[in-house]
Amino acid sequence: MPNTNAPLDLLLLPTWLVPVEPAGVVLKEHGLGVRDGRIVYIGPRAEALKQQAVEVRELPGMLLSPGLINAHGHAAMTLFRGLADDLPLMTWLEEHIWPAEGKWVDEAFVRDGTDLAIAEQLKGGITCFSDMYFYPKVASERVHNSGMRAQITVPVLDFPIPGARNTDEALHIGVELFNDLAHHPRITVAFGPHAPYTVGDDNLEKIRVIADELDAMIQMHVHETAFEVEQAVAQNQERPLARLHRLGMLGPRFQAVHMTQISDDDLALLVESNSSVIHCPESNLKLASGFCPVERLWQAGVNVAVGTDGAASNNDLDLLGETRTAALLAKAVAGSATALDAHRALRMATLNGARALGLQAEVGSLEIGKAADMVAFDLSGLAQQPVYDPVSQLIYATGRDCVSHVWVAGKALLEERRLTRMDEQALGQTARAWGLRISGLAEQDGPHPR
Numbered sequence: 001m002p003n004t005n006a007p008l009d010l011l012l013l014p015t016w017l018v019p020v021e022p023a024g025v026v027l028k029e030h031g032l033g034v035r036d037g038r039i040v041y042i043g044p045r046a047e048a049l050k051q052q053a054v055e056v057r058e059l060p061g062m063l064l065s066p067g068l069i070n071a072h073g074h075a076a077m078t079l080f081r082g083l084a085d086d087l088p089l090m091t092w093l094e095e096h097i098w099p100a101e102g103k104w105v106d107e108a109f110v111r112d113g114t115d116l117a118i119a120e121q122l123k124g125g126i127t128c129f130s131d132m133y134f135y136p137k138v139a140s141e142r143v144h145n146s147g148m149r150a151q152i153t154v155p156v157l158d159f160p161i162p163g164a165r166n167t168d169e170a171l172h173i174g175v176e177l178f179n180d181l182a183h184h185p186r187i188t189v190a191f192g193p194h195a196p197y198t199v200g201d202d203n204l205e206k207i208r209v210i211a212d213e214l215d216a217m218i219q220m221h222v223h224e225t226a227f228e229v230e231q232a233v234a235q236n237q238e239r240p241l242a243r244l245h246r247l248g249m250l251g252p253r254f255q256a257v258h259m260t261q262i263s264d265d266d267l268a269l270l271v272e273s274n275s276s277v278i279h280c281p282e283s284n285l286k287l288a289s290g291f292c293p294v295e296r297l298w299q300a301g302v303n304v305a306v307g308t309d310g311a312a313s314n315n316d317l318d319l320l321g322e323t324r325t326a327a328l329l330a331k332a333v334a335g336s337a338t339a340l341d342a343h344r345a346l347r348m349a350t351l352n353g354a355r356a357l358g359l360q361a362e363v364g365s366l367e368i369g370k371a372a373d374m375v376a377f378d379l380s381g382l383a384q385q386p387v388y389d390p391v392s393q394l395i396y397a398t399g400r401d402c403v404s405h406v407w408v409a410g411k412a413l414l415e416e417r418r419l420t421r422m423d424e425q426a427l428g429q430t431a432r433a434w435g436l437r438i439s440g441l442a443e444q445d446g447p448h449p450r
């Protein structure tokens with residue numbers, strides 16, 4: 001049992017504290033106390049100052065919120081950032097990304113690309129991310145070393161991929177990794193059938209059986225484009241989401257990424273099954289994939305989280321920017337300025353993300369007993385003045401350059417905009433070296449990528 005009389009490890013004193021739960025609340029001049037990596041105290045400043053604490057940190061002009069949760073991405077693809085832009089999804093995938101992955105992706109690529117993604121995300125206020133990429137064991141080791149939190153999603157396709165010669169080998173690796181990390185305090189392992197058009201019924205069945213047995217989450221790209229849905233209907237007279245329902249894949253452990261195409265029947269399936277939707281607006285915009293009707297989903301009671309997708313299709317891992325895009329786009333799509341207001345947008349980027357990843361009991365809000373995953377945004381700059389509603393200011397007027405501090409499980413991973421455990425200069429050098437190697441290939445084999 002924790003000693004509740006022991007001094008706090010850390011007492012934070014921000015100007016604004018936004019717990020996200022209860023919804024819509026902004027606590028002015030409050031303190032938050034951390035002990036053994038967990039939030040153990042929240043109270044008014046005057047009372048908070050009477051608490052004994054090993055470290056007291058004043059955060060004047062800052063907004064303290066739960067850490068942002070990037071619910072979908074492909075971390076190591078940071079090394080393909082800007083490799084092939086301004087192309088439709090299937091051309092981009094088949095003619096550029098898949099060949100580049102076949103040529104370049106190995107364990108060293110995943111190691112260096114994941115480190116770059118972790119650093120970029122921490123500097124942007126993200127404390128937890130979902131990753132779906134090759135060599136998931138390597139990615140999990142990078143997350144472990146970094147102190148960050150993540151869902152490592154093991155990719156499964158019907159064809160050979162880097163690190164797995166066939167689907168059964170990919171599943172075997174996934175089960176082994178799941179069991180190895182079953183008690184890890186910051187890492188969960190999920191299964192990631194890539195998309196309805198890359199995984200057939202037999203393999204989806206296998207994934208469902210394994211996930212049910214392990215009580216594991218499943219993350220999948222679903223209804224990313226109208227083409228995907230039209231092609232499936234033309235070939236099998238069945239919409240992909242209906243097929244996943246028929247195969248028993250949907251449920252509270254199912255994370256449907258993208259969902260730009262939603263019929264009334266699709267919406268009913270999402271609601272009934274209590275599946276989560278992960279909205280990636282900038283990837284959808286850039287690949288002209290379509291628009292996820294976030295407000296319609298929200299009003300129907302579907303849990304909607306937000307993700308950046310990979311850096312090759314976004315091209316940044318900026319979840320604060322992504323959330324702003326989502327908030328603006330939701331209004332345009334719904335034809336209503338009241339759609340996805342600032343407070344709900346922040347909830348989508350925090351607690352809804354936690355719920356989608358099955359981590360809502362652990363993170364996603366600043367509540368007593370939860371892990372101390374937190375971010376301090378500096379709202380003292382000229383671009384944020386004056387501050388009427390700090391949450392509105394955060395969503396609509398603040399960039400990730402205002403992220404000042406980040407804690408995961410009570411450990412400071414970013415202090416005054418500097419990473420505490422990673423060498424930014426070395427990360428930049430490594431990334432540039434990969435860029436030179438990869439663009440050398442493009443000169444030999446085809447047009448030079450940007």
Ligand SMILES: [Zn+2]
Nearest residue numbers: 073221309310
């Ligand atoms: Zn994706």
